[in-house]
Structures are given as structure tokens and as C-alpha cells.
Amino acid sequence: MSSRETILARVRSALADIPFAETPDAVPVPRDYARTRTGPDLIELLRDRLVDYRATVHLDTPVAELARARGRLMVPPGTPDEWLSGVDVVRDDPPLSPAELDRLDGVLTGCAVAIAETGTIVLDGGEAQGRRALTLVPDHHLCVVRRDQVVRTVPEALERLDPTRPLTWISGPSATSDIELNRVEGVHGPRTLEVAII
Amino acid sequence: MSSTFVGMPPFPKAASRAVGDAQLRHNLRKATHTIRDKRAAVVAEQPDWAALRAAGAAVKTRVLRHLDGYLEQLEAAVERAGGHVHWAADAAEANRIVIDLVRATGETEVVKVKSMATQEIDLNEALAEAGITAYETDLAELIVQLGDDRPSHILVPAIHRNRAEIREIFRVAMAAWGRPAPDDLTDDPRALAEAARLHLRERFLTAKVGISGANFAVAETGTLVVLESEGNGRMCLTLPETLISVVGIEKLVPTWRDLEVFMQLLPRSSTGERMNPYTSMWTGAAEGQDFHLVLLDNGRTKVLADGVGRQALRCIRCSACLNVCPVYERTGGHAYGSVYPGPIGAILTPQLRGLGSELDASLPYASTLCGACYDVCPVAINIPEVLLHLRAKVGASGAHKVEKLTMRAARRVLSSPALLAASQRTAGRFRRLTPRRLPGPLAAWTDTRDVPAPPPQSFREWWASREEQK
Ligand code: SF4
Numbered sequence: 246m247s248s249r250e251t252i253l254a255r256v257r258s259a260l261a262d263i264p265f266a267e268t269p270d271a272v273p274v275p276r277d278y279a280r281t282r283t284g285p286d287l288i289e290l291l292r293d294r295l296v297d298y299r300a301t302v303h304l305d306t307p308v309a310e311l312a313r314a315r316g317r318l319m320v321p322p323g324t325p326d327e328w329l330s331g332v333d334v335v336r337d338d339p340p341l342s343p344a345e346l347d348r349l350d351g352v353l354t355g356c357a358v359a360i361a362e363t364g365t366i367v368l369d370g371g372e373a374q375g376r377r378a379l380t381l382v383p384d385h386h387l388c389v390v391r392r393d394q395v396v397r398t399v400p401e402a403l404e405r406l407d408p409t410r411p412l413t414w415i416s417g418p419s420a421t422s423d424i425e426l427n428r429v430e431g432v433h434g435p436r437t438l439e440v441a442i443i
Numbered sequence: 444m445s446s447t448f449v450g451m452p453p454f455p456k457a458a459s460r461a462v463g464d465a466q467l468r469h470n471l472r473k474a475t476h477t478i479r480d481k482r483a484a485v486v487a488e489q490p491d492w493a494a495l496r497a498a499g500a501a502v503k504t505r506v507l508r509h510l511d512g513y514l515e516q517l518e519a520a521v522e523r524a525g526g527h528v529h530w531a532a533d534a535a536e537a538n539r540i541v542i543d544l545v546r547a548t549g550e551t552e553v554v555k556v557k558s559m560a561t562q563e564i565d566l567n568e569a570l571a572e573a574g575i576t577a578y579e580t581d582l583a584e585l586i587v588q589l590g591d592d593r594p595s596h597i598l599v600p601a602i603h604r605n606r607a608e609i610r611e612i613f614r615v616a617m618a619a620w621g622r623p624a625p626d627d628l629t630d631d632p633r634a635l636a637e638a639a640r641l642h643l644r645e646r647f648l649t650a651k652v653g654i655s656g657a658n659f660a661v662a663e664t665g666t667l668v669v670l671e672s673e674g675n676g677r678m679c680l681t682l683p684e685t686l687i688s689v690v691g692i693e694k695l696v697p698t699w700r701d702l703e704v705f706m707q708l709l710p711r712s713s714t715g716e717r718m719n720p721y722t723s724m725w726t727g728a729a730e731g732q733d734f735h736l737v738l739l740d741n742g743r744t745k746v747l748a749d750g751v752g753r754q755a756l757r758c759i760r761c762s763a764c765l766n767v768c769p770v771y772e773r774t775g776g777h778a779y780g781s782v783y784p785g786p787i788g789a790i791l792t793p794q795l796r797g798l799g800s801e802l803d804a805s806l807p808y809a810s811t812l813c814g815a816c817y818d819v820c821p822v823a824i825n826i827p828e829v830l831l832h833l834r835a836k837v838g839a840s841g842a843h844k845v846e847k848l849t850m851r852a853a854r855r856v857l858s859s860p861a862l863l864a865a866s867q868r869t870a871g872r873f874r875r876l877t878p879r880r881l882p883g884p885l886a887a888w889t890d891t892r893d894v895p896a897p898p899p900q901s902f903r904e905w906w907a908s909r910e911e912q913k
Contacts, residue, residue, distance in 0.1 A: 253514065256692070259744045269508070362717065421636055421673045425474075
């Protein structure tokens with residue numbers, strides 16, 4: 246018997262007490278939690294939460310202006326030209342090695358969804374986001390969030406996301422609390438997260 | 444589980460040693476209280492917490508009651524998305540599978556992101572024997588690995604080390620593993636984190652094989668989910684050409700939508716944050732990676748077979764129960780003798796490994812039954828109920844002197860009046876859960892066979908009467 250068969254047989258015999266006719270759907274899952282909420286202004290909330298994580302937040306500053314201040318930036322496919330005027334741009338074509346990405350000043354991306362309540366930005370590798378390494382290795386991440394991409398709650402975000410795409414949820418710069426519980430920002434991911442809400 | 448920590452004494456002895464270590468006790472106290480206050484604050488701001496908790500418990504119950512079907516569904520979904528699925532009945536088989544997969548790449552080094560499943564099976568040791576070096580990449584795990592040590596907390600495994608010790612460990616041991624610590628390294632947490640960043644950077648950028656666990660696996664879509672803080676998880680999951688994830692069969696959730704519950708429950712319960720800094724979700728061979736999922740049993744089906752104990756498999760490893768446990772606060776994680784410390788360890792380890800050894804049989808007694816763990820648990824595992832159930836089993840087996848286990852666990856651990864006051868809400872509260880097993884007054888403490896349930900009086904009263912008898 247293969248281990249697959251062994252494990253499945255063990256599971257079935259362990260569950261001998263479950264009525265044979267019971268279907269998974271027959272096990273009730275109460276979903277009385279909130280899908281959305283009313284509350285403070287969505288954009289204000291997102292900004293507060295991001296600042297709480299020690300991200301830098303700009304409201305309605307032209308993206309190109311912010312980008313020009315950051316040196317040589319990786320720019321993924323699908324980035325709008327208006328974000329790039331006068332910016333020192335590096336393209337991932339042909340794909341850069343991790344070591345090459347490490348030598349860049351930063352990366353400029355869009356996002357798929359942002360969650361106001363938790364201060365979370367989700368990337369899905371689509372338009373203006375690129376493969377996952379692009380937003381991981383460079384030390385500075387300038388991320389553009391359009392107002393129509395902001396939702397309030399986690400359930401609302403999941404509704405908009407496609408599980409078949411590789412997703413990265415980002416809530417502030419990387420951090421550790423492993424040394425006597427002192428929070429230190431910036432371990433392995435980008436040490437600075439700069440968010441432009443437009 | 445493959446092994447107990449080498450030479451591990453039973454809980455009472457190990458606990459007594461830990462209780463005597465003032466530094467450890469200080470660190471633990473600070474850590475558990477800090478995290479638990481943060482947790483309380485972010486849970487309080489979530490108005491639908493109780494409903495989320497009920498949903499989380501129910502989703503996991505659904506998975507467990509129909510686990511066979513969900514496992515097959517997950518396998519099909521992962522394979523459809525270009526991933527490979529392997530099944531490991533025990534630790535030895537899981538290690539063999541991983542070793543073979545690493546060997547097939549021709550590599551002799553792998554980077555690892557913290558995973559309790561791989562720790563449970565002693566994967567690093569197995570890889571080392573096979574000539575493969577596994578580099579731990581979480582800051583805390585790095586501290587533990589460089590210090591040739593064992594983790595003591597699910598979430599902050601190096602909670603037993605202070606900054607001066609960490610600096611010493613880095614200075615002495617980093618060079619042997621790769622880039623040495625800078626000469627002028629101070630014990631400022633920023634400097635220590637920076638040293639770790641530099642030490643690991645080159646390794647991440649050149650790694651060909653990554654090994655991880657997963658917090659969740661979605662049966663419907665084949666999506667795996669890893670929550671983390673530092674970014675080492677993203678490094679290990681994203682940069683290597685080959686990714687191997689070792690995942691316990693209890694980690695499943697049925698649907699994509701179910702993540703909306705757990706992505707709220709886990710970060711708040713665990714680190715006390717609204718959201719953890721990074722979460723990665725991927726399905727199959729993401730971005731052309733060679734992806735292998737190793738599904739691990741290793742005793743989980745034994746836990747599943749126990750109608751009462753089964754609920755322990757709902758655990759999402761948030762560690763909230765550790766941080767509120769008066770016993771854990773005194774003893775630290777090492778005393779529990781397995782990778783799963785604290786209240787969850789006290790019910791999970793004896794079920795995974797069986798009640799054969801004195802250590803494992805003593806774990807269900809490593810509790811005052813105060814019920815704080817049940818209250819904070821985001822998936823509502825009734826830990827006191829399972830503890831009592833396991834005590835009954837220990838008693839019924841007749842293999843151990845229950846009175847001895849109980850007395851020693853209690854005497855060594857609960858040596859402070861403050862602690863006893865804290866454990867006022869005690870056994871009596873849970874008596875009605877196991878009425879048939881209840882002893883008459885004080886009978887539990889004299890009869891070693893039938894009545895391993897708690898006494899009907901409060902723990903404090905019982906304690907006072909013990910003191911008088913001395
Ligand atoms: S038993 Fe509950 S509280 Fe404890 S680690 Fe598991 S999920 Fe968290």
C-alpha cells in the first residue's frame with residue numbers, strides 16, 4: 246500500500262464515528278461575522294494604519310515626483326507612463342538575477358487591493374506589479390494605491406483576489422520582535438515602504 | 444513524532460530546573476505579558492471577534508470530520524496547478540522524501556523558513572546526516588541554531604535569550620556558518636538585526652532550494668499560505684528554483700473564502716497585530732518554480748481517532764494559549780520536551796506520541812486547569828476538557844503512578860502564592876464536563892488508578908491542605 250493509501254485509510258478509520266451519510270456541508274459553519282463595516286473614511290483609515298506600521302504615506306502627490314527622488318528604480322511591465330516621466334528606469338527584461346536586483350535603489354509598483362482596516366497592500370503579479378522577487382530584494386518599495394483599489398475589510402479583499410495568482414500581502418516594512426520583543430523594522434524585505442495613494 | 448529532545452527529563456524535573464532560572468523567568472514574563480496585552484487590544488477593536496472565532500472553529504471541525512475528501516481535493520488542485528504532492532506517513536518517510544528531492548537538485552545547501560512541522564520531524568538533523576546543510580533564516584531560529592539550542596516558544600523561539608547573550612552567540616558562531624558578525628557589534632537590537640540581515644543576504648540570493656511549512660492549505664484551490672514578519676519567508680518561498688513545503692494534514696481549510704476568517708484570527712491572536720508584515724499565498728508551480736508539497740501524518744491520524752482529543756487538530760499555532768498560561772510563564776517551553784510547548788503542547792504531544800513515556804504522560808498534568816487558554820483560543824479548543832480526558836486515559840492505562848505525576852508537576856511548578864491566586868478559576872469549573880470521572884473529596888490524590896480528574900475543591904484550597912499536611 247502506498248503511503249497515500251495508508252494515510253487515507255488511517256483517516257477513514259479514525260473517523261469511523263462520523264455518520265456515513267454526513268456530508269461536509271452538513272457541518273454547520275456560522276458566518277455571522279462582518280463582511281464590511283461602516284466607519285471612518287476609507288482613505289484616512291488606510292493612511293493611519295500604514296503610518297502605524299511606520300510606512301511613509303503620500304496623498305495625491307504625483308507619482309513621478311516621488312519616483313524621481315529615489316534613484317534607479319525597477320519598473321514592472323504595465324506601469325503607466327505618467328508615473329515615469331524623468332525617472333531613471335530599469336526593466337526586468339531580460340529578467341535580472343537576485344544579485345542584480347539587490348544593487349538597485351528601489352522598485353516602483355502598483356497593487357491589486359489595499360485593505361484599510363489592517364493597513365495591508367496586496368500584490369498579485371498583475372499590471373505594474375511584476376514577479377514577486379521585484380518587490381522583495383530591492384531595499385526601497387514605492388507602491389502606488391489607487392483609491393478604487395481600497396476596501397475596508399479582509400473579506401472584501403478576498404472577494405477581489407484571484408487565488409490562482411501568486412499573492413503577497415504587505416503590511417508595513419519587514420519587522421522582527423525576536424530580540425527581547427523590541428520591534429526592529431527592516432530585516433530581509435525592503436526596509437522602507439513608501440505608499441502613494443492617488 | 445520522531446523523537447523527544449535528547450535526554451529530556453519528564454516535565455516536573457525539567458520544569459523545576461527552568462523555574463530556578465531567574466533570567467529565563469524574567470524574559471518569559473516580559474514576553475508573554477507584552478504579547479498578551481497587544482493581543483487583547485487588537486481583539487477588542489474587532490467587534491465581530493466572537494463570530495469569527497465561532498466560524499474558525501466550525502471551519503476546522505468541518506475539515507477534520509471530512510479530512511479524507513479534502514486531502515484528495517487538495518492533492519488534485521495542487522497537481523492541476525503544476526505542483527507535486529507527496530504523502531509521508533511518519534517522520535522518517537517525510538525526511539526521506541525531502542532528502543531525495545534535495546538530492547535530485549544536486550544541491551547540498553537549503554534555506555529554511557521557520558516551520559514547526561519540520562522541527563517536529565527533526566528534518567535538519569536528517570538533512571545533516573545526508574550531507575545537506577539546512578540554514579534557518581528566521582532571526583530567532585538563527586539565534587537558536589547558532590547557539591546550538593532548542594526553541595522555547597512557538598512564536599518567539601529565542602524568548603529565553605537576552606540581547607547580551609544574542610550578541611555573544613553572533614560573535615562566536617556566525618563565522619562558522621557564513622559571513623561573520625561585524626567586529627564592533629553591539630547589543631542594540633537594531634545592530635543585531637542588521638548583522639543577521641547581512642549574514643543571511645548572500646545565502647538568500649544564491650539559494651537553489653527552499654524548505655517551508657505552511658499555515659494553511661486551501662483544498663478547493665490548492666493554495667498554500669505562509670504568514671511571517673521578517674521577509675525571510677518571502678525570500679525562501681520566492682527566490683529558490685525548488686520549493687519543498689512540509690505540511691501537516693490538519694492544516695487544510697475547505698475553500699478560498701475560509702481564509703477571510705483565518706487571516707483575521709491568526710495575526711491578531713498571534714503577534715497581536717492587525718496584520719502581520721508579510722503573507723505569501725501561492726498555488727502549485729508559481730512563476731515556474733518546481734514545487735513539492737509533502738503531506739505529513741506522523742501521529743495526526745491518532746489524534747483524529749479520539750473524538751474528544753480531535754479538537755486539538757484545529758490548532759492554528761497562534762501561541763496565544765502559551766502567553767496566558769501560568770504554568771508556561773513559570774517553566775518556559777523547554778520543560779514540555781517537544782516542539783509544541785504550553786497548553787497546546789500538553790494536549791497535542793501526548794496524543795501524537797502516545798502516553799508511553801513518563802514525560803508524555805506527565806504533560807496532561809502540566810496545568811492548573813484555570814481555563815485561560817480556552818478563553819483566548821481563536822478556534823475555541825477546549826484545552827481543559829482535553830487535559831481531563833487525557834488524565835483519565837493515563838489513569839486508565841495504569842502504566843504510570845498518577846499521583847506521583849500530579850504531585851511533582853504541581854509542587855515543582857506552582858511555587859508562588861501569586862501564581863496560585865491567579866489560578867483561582869480552577870478545576871471545579873470544568874468538573875461538569877467529565878462527571879463520570881469525578882472523584883469524591885480528595886480521592887483523586889490518593890487513588891492512583893481511577894480518578895485522575897481534578898478535586899472538587901479549588902486548587903488553592905487543595906494547595907493549602909497540602910501545605911498543612913507537610
Ligand atoms: S491551541 Fe488555540 S490558542 Fe493555543 S496555539 Fe493553538 S490555536 Fe492558538
